[in-house]
Amino acid sequence: MYRTGSGLSDFEDNSKVLAKKSKIVMLARADLLAECLTQAISTRFQGHEVVSLSEADSLLDGNLDDVALVMLYRIPATTFPSVIRTIHEFHPRASIGLVVENADEVDTSIAGFVDEGLIHGVLPLNLHLDVCLTAIDLLMKGGEHFPAALLRRLAPKSAGLPARQEASVAALPSAQRSDIGNGVLTTREIQILDLICMGTQNKIIADRLGLSENTVKVHVRNIYKKMNVRNRTEAASHYFRHDGDANPPRWHN
Known part of the structure; x- marks a missing residue:
């Protein structure tokens, strides 16, 4: 039945x-x-x-x-x-x-x-x-x-891996890209922004990425301009704003 x-x-x-x-x-x-x-x-x-x-x-x-x-x-x-x-x-x-x-x-x-x-x-x-x-x-x-x-x-x-990484940044949905600013960050800028969010100084960023400190400063200025922010704190906050967490937890204190 x-x-x-x-x-x-x-x-x-x-x-x-x-x-x-x-x-x-x-x-x-x-x-x-x-x-x-x-x-x-x-x-x-x-x-x-x-x-x-x-x-x-x-x-x-x-x-x-x-x-x-x-x-x-x-x-x-x-x-x-x-x-x-x-x-x-x-x-x-x-x-x-x-x-x-x-x-x-x-x-x-x-x-x-x-x-x-x-x-x-x-x-x-x-x-x-x-x-x-x-x-x-x-x-x-x-x-x-x-x-x-x-x-x-x-x-x-x-040589193709950085190109795939570049494509992945552009693949972000428009709503998320708007959190970054009017311009889409390049692969190198994303790498530097990751290090900025960890509190890494320009000199250390330069050493890790094999760049000169002046080059890193130029990238940082470009990141600020694209994200329409004034400093590192604002950059990190603006980038993760879509998470809706004003004080996100960290792995390490």
Whole structure:
């Protein structure tokens, strides 16, 4: 005997289908950082369902559909290739973000996946939480985010990576670009703005990016002009204003 649903029940069922949330998957070995990051992502992206996985085989679950982003953390280098292949095969529309302890020490084999465009973002643990969440937001929108230290390592091998990064900045939705100002920031300006948000001085920025301090000052002035701000504090505040958090948390005090 089959249950006959009323018109109202059908409407409610259809509403549930329409309200189905896309998923953000956190594939990580469980530790305090993974738990904190998962919680922060859940709070920031309430329109998505956040799924925590500890085993790569769970990516094969047939119920794990409509995945928008897969975040990887503490994945052994030996299993990394198979994990990446699984994601691309079973979740081809998902962006892939990699959380690392230090961008300067990313395993060579893993860096190769970045060079080939198979990973869409690398997020070092020393990023401020607001910067990290903004980078995740960019990945969700189909953009890319790579730290300057990693770009420097790959620059001699791949001239195309900076071009992909440049395209990702332009891919920001118009509403988000308006937060940056009337002009879209270049890749180099985005890199410098990331460092500014970490409180890095011009001299240190110059050293990290292999630039002269005068060149950095020119970039900083251009950033201020494009964002219509007067100083570093205003630049960071204006850039993250769309998060709606006047005092965003940080990884480190």
